[in-house]
Amino acid sequence: MTPITSLRTGNLSIRLSPRGLLVSAGLIVTAVAGGLLAISTGDFPVPIPDVIAALTGQGNPAARIIVADIRAPRVLTALLVGAAFGVSGALFQSLTRNPLGSPDFLGFTSGAATGGILATITGGTAWMIAGSALLGSLGAAVSVYLLAFRRGSQGYRLVLVGIGVSAILVSVNSYLLTRANINDAATAAAWLTGSLSGRGWDHALPVALALAVLMPLCAPLSRPMRMIEMGDEAAVAMGIPVERVRLAAMAVGVALCGVATAAAGPVAFVALTAPQIARRLTHSPGVTLVTSGLMGAVILVLADLAAQRLFGAIQFPVGVLTAALGGAYLALLLRKERR
Amino acid sequence: MPLSTVVDALFAPTGISDHVVIRELRLPRTLLGLGVGAALGLAGALMQSLTRNPLADPALLGISEGAVFGVVIALGILGITDPALYVWFAFAGAAVAFAAVHALGSAGRTGTSPVRLALAGIALGAVLTAASSAVLRLDTQTYDRMRFWMTGSLAGQTADVVVRLVPFMVAGIVLGLCLAGPLNALALGEDASRALGANIGRTRVLAAVAITLLCGAATAAAGPIWFVGLAVPHAVRAVVGPDQRWVLPFSALLAPILLLGSDIVGRLIGSPGEVQVGIVCAVIGGPVFIAMVRRRRLAAL
Numbered sequence: 075m076t077p078i079t080s081l082r083t084g085n086l087s088i089r090l091s092p093r094g095l096l097v098s099a100g101l102i103v104t105a106v107a108g109g110l111l112a113i114s115t116g117d118f119p120v121p122i123p124d125v126i127a128a129l130t131g132q133g134n135p136a137a138r139i140i141v142a143d144i145r146a147p148r149v150l151t152a153l154l155v156g157a158a159f160g161v162s163g164a165l166f167q168s169l170t171r172n173p174l175g176s177p178d179f180l181g182f183t184s185g186a187a188t189g190g191i192l193a194t195i196t197g198g199t200a201w202m203i204a205g206s207a208l209l210g211s212l213g214a215a216v217s218v219y220l221l222a223f224r225r226g227s228q229g230y231r232l233v234l235v236g237i238g239v240s241a242i243l244v245s246v247n248s249y250l251l252t253r254a255n256i257n258d259a260a261t262a263a264a265w266l267t268g269s270l271s272g273r274g275w276d277h278a279l280p281v282a283l284a285l286a287v288l289m290p291l292c293a294p295l296s297r298p299m300r301m302i303e304m305g306d307e308a309a310v311a312m313g314i315p316v317e318r319v320r321l322a323a324m325a326v327g328v329a330l331c332g333v334a335t336a337a338a339g340p341v342a343f344v345a346l347t348a349p350q351i352a353r354r355l356t357h358s359p360g361v362t363l364v365t366s367g368l369m370g371a372v373i374l375v376l377a378d379l380a381a382q383r384l385f386g387a388i389q390f391p392v393g394v395l396t397a398a399l400g401g402a403y404l405a406l407l408l409r410k411e412r413r
Numbered sequence: 414m415p416l417s418t419v420v421d422a423l424f425a426p427t428g429i430s431d432h433v434v435i436r437e438l439r440l441p442r443t444l445l446g447l448g449v450g451a452a453l454g455l456a457g458a459l460m461q462s463l464t465r466n467p468l469a470d471p472a473l474l475g476i477s478e479g480a481v482f483g484v485v486i487a488l489g490i491l492g493i494t495d496p497a498l499y500v501w502f503a504f505a506g507a508a509v510a511f512a513a514v515h516a517l518g519s520a521g522r523t524g525t526s527p528v529r530l531a532l533a534g535i536a537l538g539a540v541l542t543a544a545s546s547a548v549l550r551l552d553t554q555t556y557d558r559m560r561f562w563m564t565g566s567l568a569g570q571t572a573d574v575v576v577r578l579v580p581f582m583v584a585g586i587v588l589g590l591c592l593a594g595p596l597n598a599l600a601l602g603e604d605a606s607r608a609l610g611a612n613i614g615r616t617r618v619l620a621a622v623a624i625t626l627l628c629g630a631a632t633a634a635a636g637p638i639w640f641v642g643l644a645v646p647h648a649v650r651a652v653v654g655p656d657q658r659w660v661l662p663f664s665a666l667l668a669p670i671l672l673l674g675s676d677i678v679g680r681l682i683g684s685p686g687e688v689q690v691g692i693v694c695a696v697i698g699g700p701v702f703i704a705m706v707r708r709r710r711l712a713a714l
Binding site: 172174175178179221222230231233234235237238239240241242244245246248249251252256260263264266267342343346388390391393394397398400401404407 | 468472473513517528529531532533535536537539540543544546547550551553556557561563564565639640688689691692695696698699700702703706707
């Protein structure tokens, strides 16, 4: 048993495990280091001291443009989008009581993609694409929830209805792609894989705002969700308002995933893998929100770095790298099941 | 075009343009629809019976996506354009995907659960789709050619392609139909079927081979098509009961009707263009799937 200390202020009390804190600190350090590496390397290398100077508005103008206008917002978007996907994945895996229950498969990212493609092929601006993607994701989530609701929404029915809705949306998406001209279709397809290239401050800002608003809402949800993981009956017996907690968690999870998708496209598998890796690192019995978010940030910033630098002249969209990660994760599950 | 012209074109072609259109364009497309439909319906029925899982469907479980990835590698990287050659890549992709999803979804402490298998298939399908699009990204021209096929479409295949793929479909259909008896025995549970003298291992391997042949050939011909393999066996089972000797042939008969019907609907509503048959199937099949999930607890087959 790891010793557990708790932090109490007024009505709030948070349990802290030393291992969890250590892992969180490690993840923060890795994320910052990965971000700095991504900012300082590339076709125009900028040494770390110059990076800090450029970010505070000093140093030579060329470095300032490259660092402050191009690389820093991209890295920041990666960190924030990764964190949003990580937390959203943790929420849904807890809700569906299934390590494979990620928003990727429940139709929310497909809904966001439908919105995004519609805006892209009608020639919308970045803000319109983002807003339309967010609306699409919310629309998909509301339909999944309402369709799955029948004397309460059970985890497995959410998953299956999500798969059905997702399949319809995916085919609508590909229909839209076949209707568009080839250039619009290629742009939309790049966005559909999940890409961070060319992301500026106006992409990072909405995600930052969403995280700032939604993360505090997660705190009071985490304990009742831990109870619901033990089964609806047990949770009801403990006095948990199951359906209300579930609805709230879904709302937060969908909003996070919608905002993240709007910024970077449906980057696959970050929401799936981040909570599971974080859980294994912290040795916690269930998925944990904060470490999942940090893990998501680490994954996305490193994956984006690898996607930019690993293949020489070819720059893959980051979604390709994270999908490979998802494949590795599935293989790992496979090996575990074999034993 | 009047029916008499069609009959003339089939039995006494004179080379006028109507006859050419029918023989060169519409006949291959219809045959392809029949073959792909029968293959998908039978594959779905076989999969549901083999995995004893009501949610088994070639595209839902990632098998069609495996076949797609195989074809994408053959076309995009190796530059193989002969369908009789690239169909082998489709088979390889389908076989690997089926093995992986079966291992992921049915092993483990909790035992087989429909949801688990479906999630494993969706996850695997997502990985394979991402891999396919990564390959296609390197080459915009291949992407332009493949984006229609990747939605599931009967258009654009010539008679030559159809002729080359039909043998594989026929082989898969014959093999699949022969397995009805052993699969009936398997449905009783492993112990009971062993007691009846059924060879479980052989049945499983043969069924997997049939599924691979059917899914691989159907996908190589028309791309991934959702829900035909899922919905048709359920509809058939509701009518004829659980006996595989009835379920398998009727699935192979009903599915082409559904597929050709969807193709016609897609051509009518998309006129003057067309909506790909895979999209029509998903838009029709998705709500059916959701209704199925809502109606009752999913019992293991």
